[in-house]
Amino acid sequence: MEQSLKSEEPGRVHLHVFMEFGQAVDWTSLRCVVFMGVRPDAAPCTARGPRLRQALDHGHFYVYANKVGTLRVETSGYIPWEDYPVKGWYRVRIGFMGRQRQVDCVREHERKLAFQAQQRQVADALALLMRPFRPEVLSRLQPWVSQYQSVQLRYKFLVLRGGSQTGKSTLAKSLGHLFGWRRPFVQTVQSAEAPDLKAYSPEEHGYILFDNVNHMDFILNERALFQANNDLHTLGASRTGIYSYSVWLFRCPLVVIVDLSAVWEGSEPWLADNMFELFLDGPCYL
Structure with a gap:
């Protein structure tokens, strides 16, 4: 006992x-x-x-x-x-190998803490360079934001599309501060074929940001997930299924960043019906 x-x-x-x-x-x-x-x-x-x-x-x-x-x-x-x-x-x-693993874990933890401290210092320095966003840009976001004030069967995801250096990613990462959400979970997509949300936590993250999406198939291949409905969505699928996991994204704001060089057709029927697209023809900041 x-x-x-x-x-x-x-x-x-x-x-x-x-x-x-x-x-x-x-x-x-x-x-x-x-x-x-x-x-x-x-x-x-x-x-x-x-x-x-x-x-x-x-x-x-x-x-x-x-x-x-x-x-x-x-x-x-x-x-x-x-x-x-x-x-x-x-x-x-705990023999020699076990004690060595403990030392390695402590060293890795210390390196992680040092990196996080350095990253926070850089973030604080970059925050001083931030410029206010244009009021007209923020007002155009209100219809998309307002949908989360009520319970719905599905929700439209936000697409911020524009050229390089227009402030798309900066605006997307600032949505939590602007609208009172927790910090975002960020996946830099680039050539990835599917969302990677293993580290997403609804208790920690207020919304999900898919940055630098190079092809619209990234969304079209996971249509139900991008509707933020009440279903469980399975990701990481394989033939054996040993790496699969499920996520529940009901009412979770989803944001997609698309550059002008990406393969993207905003007139595609499903995209047109399920997204809220904000096109930035210039810098979104003053």
Whole structure:
């Protein structure tokens, strides 16, 4: 019996039990180990051959050993050091390689923090160069923004299209500040064939920005996703499906940045019906 050190509920305990059976056990129907109406979370030993006995002994020792949080230990008579030998790695699992991995993780974390600090410094310096956006540009965005004030079956995505250095990306990344949304999740698309939203978090990100889309097929191949409807959308699909994942983007503002050199036909029927296109024929800032 151990104290649940990671539980927020004071006094919570959990039980660790290691048992050997003479034959395979079906844990879905084994009722003799049900405790207070709950069947335990059980996992079989995967070792085979000459390593099986050693793996079983290690399992017995792991449950028997006194650890931080241990409250009580009982055994049916299989005593370590008496009935089976205790190897050094039973007691200390972190060897040279494990400690080296810990050092590498700390170094990587420190490098990440240093990079983030440097990136924030650059962002602060660039913020001083920001110029106000043209009022007429912001007013043209209002019809698109207002759709998110009500519940709808689907929502139109925003397309900011224009030449280089017109401020498309800067405007898109400023939408959160302008309209009170959380920071954007940004995917720089370029030649990518599909959205990559594995790192998107609705608790952290207020909208999604697909920057530098080179071809309209990027949207047309994922039409349902770009409608921000109530469906779950599967991405990362493959023949085996081991890399697939699902996202729910209901009512999530979606923004697409398209340069004049991209393959884009705004008159394409589906695009015309489902997008809100804002064409910038010049700088969007004063």
